Amino acid sequence: MSRDNIADLVHRYSDAVVHADRDQWAQTWAADAVWDLGKGRRVEGRDAILEAWISAMTRFDAVVQTVMNGTADLDETAGTGSGRWYIHEVMQRSSGDRTLMVGHYDDRYVRTDEGWRFAERSLEQHYAGPADLGGKFFGTTEG
Helix, strand or coil: CHHHHHHHHHHHHHHHHHHCCHHHHHCCEEEEEEEECCCCCEEECHHHHHHHHHHHHCCEEEEEEEEEEEEEEEECCCCEEEEEEEEEEEEEECCCCEEEEEEEEEEEEEEECCEEEEEEEEEEEEEEEECCCCCCCCCCCCC
């Protein structure tokens, strides 16, 4: 059942973030994958993606990424698919600041010899700021 395999892939990704497990995290990506973090931050290829992730993780003492809900539409014959997964991240920066990010990933999947992997993950942030939600939500108007 491939839908379960995609849910497991998403879980392994988030679990690796929580435990800062670079090997587990890297194994969720296809070799020629794309990681698009928005605002012009696009990384191509698993090695470059891993390098960018390791660099980003050095700015945090702790990150807890929780997957809220998601969808996956797969073409079993072609070995491809797409999906959307909502995430919630609570972070403690190395500076001691605590922040929160709420968003979703738009995904493309590919089945490889090792199993289903991310071909592309594009992050859409809905909120990023103080954990007390005192910041502005993206895509909203002040009023």
